[in-house]
Amino acid sequence: MAERLPRTAPIERDPQVRAKDFEEVSLGYDKERALAEASRCLNCKNPRCVQACPVNIQIPSFIALVKSGDFEGAAAKIAEDSSLGSVCGRVCPQETQCEGSCILGVKGEPVSIGNLERFVCDEAKKTPKSVAVPEHNGHKVAVIGSGPSGLACAADLAKWGYEVKIFEALHAYGGVLQYGIPEFRLPKETVLKSEIDNLRALGVEFEANVIVGRTISIDALIDDEGYEAVFVGTGAGLPMFMRIPGENLNGVFSANEYLTRCNLMKAYKADYDTPYFHASKVIVVGGGNVAMDAARTALRLGADVTVVYRRTETELPARREEVHHAMQEGVKFAFLTNPVEVLGAEGKVTGVKCIRMELGEPDASGRRSPIAIPGSEFDIPADAVIMSLGTSPNPLVGKTAGLELGRKGTICADENGATSRAGIFAGGDAVSGAATVILAMGAGRKAAKAIDEYIKSK
Amino acid sequence: MYEILEKEQLTPDICRMKVKAPRLAKVALPGQFLIVRATENGERIPLTIADYDSEEGTVVIATQSIGTSTNKINALEVGESFIDVAGPLGKPSEFCNIDIPKDAYYCFIAGGLGAAPIYPQAKYLHEKGIHCDVILGARSSVNLVYKKELEQVCDKVYVCTDDGSEGFHGLVTAQLEKAVKEDGKKYTQAVAIGPMIMMKFATLTASSLNIPVIVSLNTLMVDGTGMCGACRITVDGVTRFACVEGPEFDGTKVDFAEALSRGRIYSDLEKASLEEYHKCKIGRGK
Ligand SMILES: Cc1cc2nc3c(=O)[nH]c(=O)nc-3n(C[C@H](O)[C@H](O)[C@H](O)COP(=O)(O)OP(=O)(O)OC[C@H]3O[C@@H](n4cnc5c(N)ncnc54)[C@H](O)[C@@H]3O)c2cc1C
Ligand SMILES: Cc1cc2nc3c(=O)[nH]c(=O)nc-3n(C[C@H](O)[C@H](O)[C@H](O)COP(=O)(O)OP(=O)(O)OC[C@H]3O[C@@H](n4cnc5c(N)ncnc54)[C@H](O)[C@@H]3O)c2cc1C
Ligand code: SF4
Ligand code: SF4
Ligand code: FES
Numbered sequence: 001m002a003e004r005l006p007r008t009a010p011i012e013r014d015p016q017v018r019a020k021d022f023e024e025v026s027l028g029y030d031k032e033r034a035l036a037e038a039s040r041c042l043n044c045k046n047p048r049c050v051q052a053c054p055v056n057i058q059i060p061s062f063i064a065l066v067k068s069g070d071f072e073g074a075a076a077k078i079a080e081d082s083s084l085g086s087v088c089g090r091v092c093p094q095e096t097q098c099e100g101s102c103i104l105g106v107k108g109e110p111v112s113i114g115n116l117e118r119f120v121c122d123e124a125k126k127t128p129k130s131v132a133v134p135e136h137n138g139h140k141v142a143v144i145g146s147g148p149s150g151l152a153c154a155a156d157l158a159k160w161g162y163e164v165k166i167f168e169a170l171h172a173y174g175g176v177l178q179y180g181i182p183e184f185r186l187p188k189e190t191v192l193k194s195e196i197d198n199l200r201a202l203g204v205e206f207e208a209n210v211i212v213g214r215t216i217s218i219d220a221l222i223d224d225e226g227y228e229a230v231f232v233g234t235g236a237g238l239p240m241f242m243r244i245p246g247e248n249l250n251g252v253f254s255a256n257e258y259l260t261r262c263n264l265m266k267a268y269k270a271d272y273d274t275p276y277f278h279a280s281k282v283i284v285v286g287g288g289n290v291a292m293d294a295a296r297t298a299l300r301l302g303a304d305v306t307v308v309y310r311r312t313e314t315e316l317p318a319r320r321e322e323v324h325h326a327m328q329e330g331v332k333f334a335f336l337t338n339p340v341e342v343l344g345a346e347g348k349v350t351g352v353k354c355i356r357m358e359l360g361e362p363d364a365s366g367r368r369s370p371i372a373i374p375g376s377e378f379d380i381p382a383d384a385v386i387m388s389l390g391t392s393p394n395p396l397v398g399k400t401a402g403l404e405l406g407r408k409g410t411i412c413a414d415e416n417g418a419t420s421r422a423g424i425f426a427g428g429d430a431v432s433g434a435a436t437v438i439l440a441m442g443a444g445r446k447a448a449k450a451i452d453e454y455i456k457s458k
Numbered sequence: 459m460y461e462i463l464e465k466e467q468l469t470p471d472i473c474r475m476k477v478k479a480p481r482l483a484k485v486a487l488p489g490q491f492l493i494v495r496a497t498e499n500g501e502r503i504p505l506t507i508a509d510y511d512s513e514e515g516t517v518v519i520a521t522q523s524i525g526t527s528t529n530k531i532n533a534l535e536v537g538e539s540f541i542d543v544a545g546p547l548g549k550p551s552e553f554c555n556i557d558i559p560k561d562a563y564y565c566f567i568a569g570g571l572g573a574a575p576i577y578p579q580a581k582y583l584h585e586k587g588i589h590c591d592v593i594l595g596a597r598s599s600v601n602l603v604y605k606k607e608l609e610q611v612c613d614k615v616y617v618c619t620d621d622g623s624e625g626f627h628g629l630v631t632a633q634l635e636k637a638v639k640e641d642g643k644k645y646t647q648a649v650a651i652g653p654m655i656m657m658k659f660a661t662l663t664a665s666s667l668n669i670p671v672i673v674s675l676n677t678l679m680v681d682g683t684g685m686c687g688a689c690r691i692t693v694d695g696v697t698r699f700a701c702v703e704g705p706e707f708d709g710t711k712v713d714f715a716e717a718l719s720r721g722r723i724y725s726d727l728e729k730a731s732l733e734e735y736h737k738c739k740i741g742r743g744k
Pocket of ligand 5: 577660678679680681682683684685686687688690699700702
């Protein structure tokens with residue numbers, strides 16, 4: 001067997017420098033690196049990586065095209081299964097998906113599929129192709145929410161000739177890609193905007209400031225505005241709090257608020273009016289991608305940051321790369337630690353009372369559940385606390401449209417996105433609860449197919 | 459776009475604007491608010507829907523210049539547009555969802571610009587034949603707004619000013635007591651809208667007179683759709699999001715101390731930002 005080549009590292013900016021700005025941390029591959037990494041792929045007959053990608057991107061095929069220098073062909077291959085390659089290459093938890101199953105990973109390091117995907121799709125963006133607006137088939141579909149599920153659903157339907165309009169509650173498009181994931185991980189102008197421009201080029205229309213369920217109901221969209229089917233991709237945007245004393249003190253934020261002020265409202269830029277809270281010592285509670293994003297944003301705004309997580313480093317649910325980057329940049333971690341009270345004086349946060357934890361027996365999810373060690377309380381001083389405990393779907397649309405809802409406010413839908421009402425489809429975080437970009441995208445595309453079948457069978 | 463069709467200076471620092479927003483105008487109800495952004499780099503600012511005309515497709519807002527964003531809003535002129543107007547947000551006033559008893563008698567207590575959100579509520583009740591009075595308070599005669607408009611839609615407007623320059627010389631709370639005790643008014647419901655501190659004391663007074671009281675909480679907000687939690691306040695011991703579960707709540711259950719404190723989160727930053735804004739304006743010779 002040929003000697004194994006080491007995995008090609010992407011170009012990353014110096015942690016000292018990047019920890020002070022909002023520019024992208026990883027610059028990904030250049031041509032040489034992409035070719036070097038592509039040459040590592042064994043082009044397996046039964047590729048395990050493909051099975052492990054939620055949308056089954058034809059990984060060996062696109063990598064083979066990279067090897068031959070046909071980047072455009074590679075991009076087209078990816079586009080057969082994903083409409084958000086530049087995004088997913090950057091933000092997918094590859095270590096638990098495609099790369100986690102790569103055969104090379106058994107003995108050594110897996111192929112860096114994410115970086116290749118990102119390179120190929122970014123490269124393709126550099127030579128914009130003129131897309132012909134498909135001929136209209138005379139049918140109208142409304143998409144609610146402009147997150148990855150809505151964008152993906154709209155893209156497919158538009159390609160098939162549907163007249164599609166995306167209704168978005170906020171003033172900017174992209175869902176979590178816009179308001180949640182920070183600029184230093186997902187550049188808004190270069191990556192996100194081009195995805196949205198692509199949709200516009202396909203003829204998809206966008207309308208901002210429409211809170212479906214308040215500004216207009218789904219029934220009115222159908223009855224008064226003539227939409228024959230509706231896709232609901234409203235995400236899981238409601239932040240959870242811990243319900244511990246002191247949580248409403250000044251200086252306690254949900255990660256959503258903290259990140260929205262910075263990403264959507266650009267509070268970190270001097271020429272924007274939205275204020276952000278100037279803190280010198282920040283505690284971030286949680287261990288997911290959201291917690292890493294909040295921690296690294298606070299760090300960039302000049303704070304000393306500690307992530308408090310009740311399990312250990314191995315259980316951190318965040319993408320491994322983000323944890324690694326956060327540590328490199330100087331974010332501190334307190335594992336097996338859980339807040340029990342936010343401490344304050346004169347209405348302001350002064351610290352957090354925490355308790356030490358230990359891992360007990362595995363719970364239903366197979367994870368070992370943390371148990372508090374009695375009497376182990378201790379205080380950590382802080383002037384801001386960011387709660388990153390997860391989010392749940394906003395039940396507004398489901399309730400106002402009379403859709404069947406699950407226990408946590410999720411919309412009940414089958415695997416093709418069909419809800420309890422004919423003609424209304426749903427997918428992404430609104431159905432699954434908080435998950436990932438690629439799953440949301442996949443759900444949007446499945447629903448597009450089901451919508452096409454539904455309208456054609458009418 | 460959300461074009462400004464009319465603009466009127468009500469007091470030195472309050473402007474009323476009629477804005478084109480057809481979707482919103484069609485479904486708005488009393489008690490609801492909207493969120494505007496004046497410019498591309500602007501903040502999302504919640505403002506009450508002070509009137510709406512579904513046929514014309516317009517809404518009315520009245521804005522008091524207090525910080526950078528409200529100053530920017532009031533600097534817009536007829537023919538210019540807001541880049542964003544979103545809504546209606548929040549729950550409509552409780553009376554929109556119930557059969558109001560014929561013998562109901564509402565007492566609205568307005569502090570300053572609180573008169574603007576009260577106007578659509580009084581108008582709604584008036585059109586349904588329900589009795590209501592308004593106690594209209596302001597610092598001074600020049601700060602009084604909506605007096606004429608309110609007189610058209612309620613039984614009686616009691617004016618009070620802090621300096622005695624018009625109407626009763628004293629606070630709205632004293633006027634409420636007088637109306638009940640001296641004029642024998644039998645109010646079945648009070649609704650207080652204005653500065654947080656005024657709503658706190660209005661609640662205390664109304665409760666001491668055994669009148670149930672509703673207040674409208676103008677908390678800080680970012681999205682206004684339940685996504686950020688910036689607007690959270692404690693009502694009856696439970697954390698609530700004012701933007702989706704309010705903005706109107708039973709005044710007696712609101713933790714006013716917390717609400718007052720939370721309103722000050724950004725005050726230092728905002729003061730600095732406003733000074734910067736004024737400096738820029740002077741610099742430009744405006
Ligand atoms: C901070 C953060 C970091 C993350 N990092 C990662 C990561 O690294 N990798 C990864 O794979 N996943 C990550 N995720 C998760 C991922 O972003 C989501 O799973 C994904 O965005 C879900 O897509 P969606 O289309 O279902 O909904 P969303 O992206 O949530 O979009 C929903 C959209 O619908 C709009 N909307 C809601 N209600 C209404 C209404 N009534 N009317 C009109 N519009 C409405 C919302 O404003 C929003 O724009 C992260 C999430 C967060 C919050
Ligand atoms: C549901 C709701 C309805 C509202 N309706 C109206 C309305 O009809 N007309 C109107 O003029 N204003 C209304 N407000 C208040 C308005 O949103 C604020 O005045 C505005 O956000 C201030 O922005 P700014 O940048 O000009 O001032 P900032 O610079 O943000 O603030 C200046 C000062 O005002 C205080 N402040 C900030 N926000 C508020 C607030 N929400 N309430 C009270 N004080 C605040 C700050 O602490 C600071 O001291 C409403 C608020 C809410 C939540
Ligand atoms: S979409 Fe995500 S999981 Fe699929 S191949 Fe790309 S990076 Fe891997
Ligand atoms: S499993 Fe790994 S080596 Fe095999 S095709 Fe997939 S990426 Fe290439
Ligand atoms: S304003 Fe964001 S949740 Fe209420």
